[in-house]
Structure formats: structure tokens, C-alpha cells
Amino acid sequence: MSSGMPTEKYILTGVNNDTCPTRIMLSAIAGKWKMLILYHLFNGSQRAGEFERLIPDAKRQVLSQHLKELEDDGLVRKEIFPQLPPKVEYHLTEMGISLEPIFRQMYEWGTAYTQYINADRGHPTFENKCYENLESTL
Numbered sequence: 001m002s003s004g005m006p007t008e009k010y011i012l013t014g015v016n017n018d019t020c021p022t023r024i025m026l027s028a029i030a031g032k033w034k035m036l037i038l039y040h041l042f043n044g045s046q047r048a049g050e051f052e053r054l055i056p057d058a059k060r061q062v063l064s065q066h067l068k069e070l071e072d073d074g075l076v077r078k079e080i081f082p083q084l085p086p087k088v089e090y091h092l093t094e095m096g097i098s099l100e101p102i103f104r105q106m107y108e109w110g111t112a113y114t115q116y117i118n119a120d121r122g123h124p125t126f127e128n129k130c131y132e133n134l135e136s137t138l
Contacts, residue, residue, distance in 0.1 A: 028073045029099070033058045034066050038092070041076065042100055045091045075099070 018024070029035055033055055040046055040054050051063050067090060070076040075096035081087040 028075060031066050033063060034070060037066055038099060041092045045089045048088045
């Protein structure tokens with residue numbers, strides 16, 4: 001069964017060029033708040049102002065820029081409703097939805113890694129405080 005990925009252990013010889021799939025993927029989701037924006041969109045469409053409430057440490061201008069970049073990269077679709085005052089909602093595209101299993105894997109890896117570094121440093125057992133119930137949110 002072939003996943004389409006190379007079978008060699010380290011084949012990222014082209015990682016420094018613009019055609020490397022890993023580099024392209026990372027550039028699409030890189031950004032201080034992009035992954036949180038995508039995470040919240042896994043739960044359904046969001047209005048523009050709702051992101052300010054969901055990600056309170058992010059500045060409006062940065063959120064707007066990240067949303068535009070995610071839209072330009074084809075991961076998010078912006079819907080403008082013809083009404084006054086204007087209503088704008090953001091939705092994941094099919095390509096954006098396809099990131100959900102990757103986010104789940106990153107969450108699982110992050111949980112294991114946090115336990116690993118806490119155990120290595122003599123800290124108490126890791127308690128997940130990221131999500132109240134991961135299964136109901138992702």
C-alpha cells in the first residue's frame with residue numbers, strides 16, 4: 001500500500017526550494033494565529049468578530065491578515081452577506097477540512113511530547129488543559 005510519500009527515511013533534499021510539499025504545507029499554516037483560526041473553523045463557520053473573542057490575545061489587524069492569507073491559500077472561504085450592517089462569515093474549504101486529521105495527530109503528538117518533557121524535567125504528570133473535550137470539538 002503506497003501513501004505517495006517517499007519510503008526513504010530522509011529524502012527532504014529539496015526542502016529549501018519552493019516545490020517541496022512539506023515546505024508548501026508549512027507556509028500555508030504558519031503564522032502565530034493561523035492554526036487556532038483553523039481549529040475554531042473545524043467547529044463550524046465563524047463571523048469575523050467572533051475570532052477576536054475566541055483568540056483574545058490576537059490583534060484584529062493580525063487576525064484579518066491571517067484570514068486573508070488562509071483565504072488566498074484556499075483553506076478558508078469568506079462569505080459576505082448583502083445586508084446592513086455587513087455580515088461576514090468564514091468557512092473551511094474542502095482543502096481546509098482535509099487538515100483536521102493532521103491537527104488531531106499534532107494534538108496527540110503534543111500530548112505525548114508534553115508528558116515526555118515534563119517527566120524528563122521532574123515535573124508532575126501532564127494534565128491536558130487545552131480542550132475541555134477534544135472529541136466534541138474536533
